[in-house]
Amino acid sequence: MGTHTDINQQYEFSGKIKTWSLIAIVIGVVGVLYGFLIDPSDIAVQRTFSNLLLMSYYFACVCIAAVFFLSYQYLAQAGWSASLLRLPQAMAKVLPIAAVILVVVIVAGLFTTHEVVVDGVKEHAPYLYAHWATHGLTDPASANYDPIIAGKSGLLNIYTFLGLLLLFLIAYTVSGLKLVKFSNDEDERGGMFNYNKSFKVAAIFLLIFGFTFPVFAFDTIMSLDAHWFSTMFGWYNLAAMHVSGLAIIVLFLIYLRKKGYMQWVSQDHLHNLGQLMFGFSIFWTYVWFGQFFLIWYANLPEETVYFYKRWEPEYKFWFWLNLVLNFLAPLLLLMSRDAKRLTARLKITAIILIIGHWLDYYIMIMPGTMHYHEGHTPHLWEQFGIQEVSIAVGFGGLLIYLTLSALSKFKSLVPKKHPFLDESLHHHI
Amino acid sequence: MSKTKFILGLFDDPDDMMHGIEKLQKNSIPIYDVYSPMPVHGIEAKLGVKESRLGYAAFCFGCLGASVIFSIVYYTLVHDWPMDIGGKPNFPIPVFVPFTFEWTILFTAFGMTLTFFAATHLFPGRAPRVMDLRATDDRFIIAIDAKGNVPHEDINNLLKEAGAVEIKHNDRKYVSYE
Numbered sequence: 001m002g003t004h005t006d007i008n009q010q011y012e013f014s015g016k017i018k019t020w021s022l023i024a025i026v027i028g029v030v031g032v033l034y035g036f037l038i039d040p041s042d043i044a045v046q047r048t049f050s051n052l053l054l055m056s057y058y059f060a061c062v063c064i065a066a067v068f069f070l071s072y073q074y075l076a077q078a079g080w081s082a083s084l085l086r087l088p089q090a091m092a093k094v095l096p097i098a099a100v101i102l103v104v105v106i107v108a109g110l111f112t113t114h115e116v117v118v119d120g121v122k123e124h125a126p127y128l129y130a131h132w133a134t135h136g137l138t139d140p141a142s143a144n145y146d147p148i149i150a151g152k153s154g155l156l157n158i159y160t161f162l163g164l165l166l167l168f169l170i171a172y173t174v175s176g177l178k179l180v181k182f183s184n185d186e187d188e189r190g191g192m193f194n195y196n197k198s199f200k201v202a203a204i205f206l207l208i209f210g211f212t213f214p215v216f217a218f219d220t221i222m223s224l225d226a227h228w229f230s231t232m233f234g235w236y237n238l239a240a241m242h243v244s245g246l247a248i249i250v251l252f253l254i255y256l257r258k259k260g261y262m263q264w265v266s267q268d269h270l271h272n273l274g275q276l277m278f279g280f281s282i283f284w285t286y287v288w289f290g291q292f293f294l295i296w297y298a299n300l301p302e303e304t305v306y307f308y309k310r311w312e313p314e315y316k317f318w319f320w321l322n323l324v325l326n327f328l329a330p331l332l333l334l335m336s337r338d339a340k341r342l343t344a345r346l347k348i349t350a351i352i353l354i355i356g357h358w359l360d361y362y363i364m365i366m367p368g369t370m371h372y373h374e375g376h377t378p379h380l381w382e383q384f385g386i387q388e389v390s391i392a393v394g395f396g397g398l399l400i401y402l403t404l405s406a407l408s409k410f411k412s413l414v415p416k417k418h419p420f421l422d423e424s425l426h427h428h429i
Numbered sequence: 430m431s432k433t434k435f436i437l438g439l440f441d442d443p444d445d446m447m448h449g450i451e452k453l454q455k456n457s458i459p460i461y462d463v464y465s466p467m468p469v470h471g472i473e474a475k476l477g478v479k480e481s482r483l484g485y486a487a488f489c490f491g492c493l494g495a496s497v498i499f500s501i502v503y504y505t506l507v508h509d510w511p512m513d514i515g516g517k518p519n520f521p522i523p524v525f526v527p528f529t530f531e532w533t534i535l536f537t538a539f540g541m542t543l544t545f546f547a548a549t550h551l552f553p554g555r556a557p558r559v560m561d562l563r564a565t566d567d568r569f570i571i572a573i574d575a576k577g578n579v580p581h582e583d584i585n586n587l588l589k590e591a592g593a594v595e596i597k598h599n600d601r602k603y604v605s606y607e
Contacts, residue, residue: 293523299515337484428470 007416011261013408021401028394035387042114043370044387049109049127050369051387054361055395056105057220058244060098060169061237062399065245066091067176068209074179074195074202079423080272083264083414087252089183090407091245092176097402099169106165106220110158116371118144128369131226132156148227156223168216175205183415190417213238221361224368228306232291237364239284243326244357246277247350252403254347262413267341268427274340277353281330285323309367314378322363325356358392432600433575435461437561438588439568439595443469446569449591450475453571456587458579461572464564486544487537494536495529502528558603568594 035048066088073081109128113135116125121144125134131149136142138150138157149156178201186194214234222233230236250273256262295303310319329352339345372378407413415421440446443465450472453460463476473480502525506512511519546552564570571593573584581598588596 289523289526293526296523297515297517335488 007412007414009261009413010411011256011404011408011413013404017255017400017404021397021404024393024397025401026394027390028397031387031390031394034390042116043372045112045114046127046370048387048391049105049112050365051391052105053109053128053220053369054358054365055391056098056102057365058358058361059395059399060095060102061241062245062248063091063095063098063176064172064209064213065241066249067095067172067179067205068242069245069249070179071175071202071205071209074198075206077199077420079420080269080427082418082420082424083427084249084253084262084269084424085183085415085418086407086410086413087249087256087403089180090403090410091249092180093406093409094399094402095173095176099173102220103162103165103169107162110162129161129223129226131368132223133158133161152226155219156226161219161223164215164219168212171208171212172205175201175208179205183418184410186418187411187416192419195419213241221364224365225306225309228303230291230295230303230306232287232294236284236287236291239280239287240326240357240360243277243280243284243353246273246280247353247357248399249273250277250346250350251354254343254350257343264414264425266427267343268429269424270343270346271337271340271429272427274334274346274349277349278330278334278340281326281334281353285327288323288327310363312367314372314383315363315367318359318383319363322356322359325352326360329353329356362388431575431581431598433581433598434602435560435599436573436575436581436584436588437597437599438571438573438591438593439561439563439597440570440592441568441594442592443467443569445592446571447472447475449571449588449593452587452591453573453584456579456583458573458584458587459577461574462560464560464570464572466565466567466569469569483541483545483548487541490540490544491533491537493540494532494534497536498528498532499525560599560603561597562604 032048032052035044035051069088070085070092072078073085106128110126110133113124113126116123116130118125123134123136123144132152133156134144136144137146138153139145140150154160179198182194182198182201186198214237217234217237218229221237222229250270253262253265253270253273257265292307295307309315330349333345333349333352334340366383372382418424438446438449440449446463446465447469450460450463460476463472465472472478503520506524507520513519514521517524550558559565560572561568561570571588575581575598585596
């Protein structure tokens with residue numbers, strides 16, 4: 001092992017990053033309080049709920065992406081990544097908290113109702129998932145009976161919805177924590193015993209994950225527009241989740257390296273991560289376009305409604321900007337081999353992708369939840385204002401704080417007895 | 430003046446060969462080329478091989494593919510014989526995306542392969558030029574141009590010191606000519 005490698009190195013979480021992440025969390029809390037208390041108008045509460053859902057979904061997805069990353073590294077028996085696995089492991093340890101936050105936000109949004117008038121009928125609609133969770137939608141005797149929603153009530157009812165959500169999140173969390181535990185045990189005991197167990201868990205997780213993640217995305221995000229559906233939506237979300245997760249892993253690694261930790265993570269490791277980020281950005285575009293193209297071509301009203309809403313003046317610019325940030329930017333910035341080896345370039349691209357996928361989720365969520373007054377085009381600050389910024393900053397701070405404190409609890413920054421560690425330390429491409 | 434054109438040092442271990450390269454370089458003996466049956470990490474940097482420009486060729490072929498198919502479809506579908514398909518506009522941009530994408534990839538893949546063949550003289554049916562046949566099997570070979578000013582004995586000694594299992598003085602550059 002090289003002289004630059006101290007495999008017993010431990011991460012110490014302190015200093016500026018700790019202060020700033022705590023400040024960011026406070027900003028987020030203030031933003032939520034502002035949205036709920038200081039301006040308790042219907043639209044402000046609605047907006048706060050939408051933003052909370054956006055960010056808690058984003059947060060959970062990033063942690064799930066870390067478990068996903070860990071799993072396919074184990075299943076592929078990848079050697080190159082062994083020395084950086086502690087970081088996704090730390091993110092996997094954050095997943096339980098992210099899952100609880102997501103469930104709390106969803107339950108709160110689902111059971112807090114307000115009075116709205118839809119097509120002349122007064123109804124008590126919840127702030128989130130109003131399109132299917134409003135009372136009476138599935139009751140033929142009710143004034144607001146909706147046969148389409150009634151037909152979907154087998155999946156879209158509160159019990160199935162929450163049941164599936166909990167089931168999926170628990171499955172992902174348990175797999176993630178098991179992978180972390182096996183890796184810690186491996187450091188204690190050595191040998192192949194724990195590695196083989198990780199391999200098994202990774203295989204089982206990926207099998208479950210592949211089938212359930214699309215349903216998870218259908219439930220959490222697509223059902224906000226409950227009349228509309230797209231079978232591509234799950235893969236679209238999978239791609240978004242994976243790209244944003246990788247971008248965050250890259251940013252964390254660049255930060256840790258700059259601070260003098262994990263010096264064994266070289267340009268070659270970052271190059272690999274850059275390739276994954278680049279490739280899955282292309283995949284994201286492929287799925288995005290696949291969904292758009294089929295709907296555009298078939299031109300069926302019940303399908304085009306999704307894009308119709310997103311082509312209203314208030315969303316059209318952001319709808320196209322989404323493609324620029326998540327497709328053109330990584331395509332042009334990361335295409336050449338050398339670009340993936342430039343730390344500054346990777347950093348910029350990762351930041352663009354993180355913002356881009358925030359916008360991506362924004363475009364998925366907001367048109368389904370926010371209802372501006374008829375004929376009123378909202379101002380920029382009504383779309384991107386205090387709530388959006390502060391809640392995004394708050395969750396960002398939470399992710400940094402929780403991930404880095406989870407990372408500092410590992411006894412070493414490298415899985416010492418990982419069978420492929422030596423390969424990873426000498427990784428060269 | 431001897432008839433030797435090339436001196437080959439045959440190694441049975443890539444590490445020994447890398448060591449041999451270092452030794453020769455330290456003694457300012459220019460290395461003509463190195464042959465190995467498998468990729469050896471870090472050898473390009475050590476030999477100072479220029480970075481491959483295959484990527485640029487790939488990019489150009491991709492652009493070519495995209496423009497070729499775009500022109501064909503534009504000519505047939507928009508210019509020459511506009512058709513009303515499902516009430517879509519006559520110049521439907523989304524429709525152009527899939528095959529532009531496909532042809533970009535097709536041209537990139539084929540163009541890159543052909544460029545690689547052209548650059549390495551590896552056309553199908555052509556006998557490969559090899560300096561020693563075991564370079565394709567289990568020997569790692571350093572080839573040195575014997576026309577230099579260094580006495581051949583010195584080269585022999587250096588290669589032997591580095592752990593060469595065999596040293597050959599070849600009168601012909603390649604053992605196989607087409």
